[in-house]
Amino acid sequence: MPSSITITVDGLAESVPQDTSLPQLILLHQAQHKDLIVEINGRFVHPREYEQVSFAQGDRVELIHPAFGG
Template sequence: MDEIRIQVNGRERDVPAGTSVAVLLRDLGLDGRAIVVELNRRIVRPPEIESIRFEAGDRVELVHFVGGG
């Protein structure tokens, strides 16, 4: 399978072509309910994480929610 290169939090990462946001989160062991995903400076809404597929050169920022008080 072909791979494409994307950036995740400033680091280059190769992923299989056709990888969705949801698959990336699972591969990284992250819970999509506790993460905000920004793709090319646009927030990815939770209903979109299964359908949005990466393209070569995409820039992804993953921000974790942190509880506190």
């Protein structure tokens, strides 16, 4: 059984298995959206890099849903 780590997602501390992938986290938070913006520790993550992301203890993740319009 994988050990868990604590990360902060959208400002809230959350315990996740250490091997959690970014796509799994996005699904868990029901954040799938074609215009979703992801930042980890203040850095933008391009969608083509999602599968390569691994999390470390204390990472800060922001799942941002842009609001378009005027």
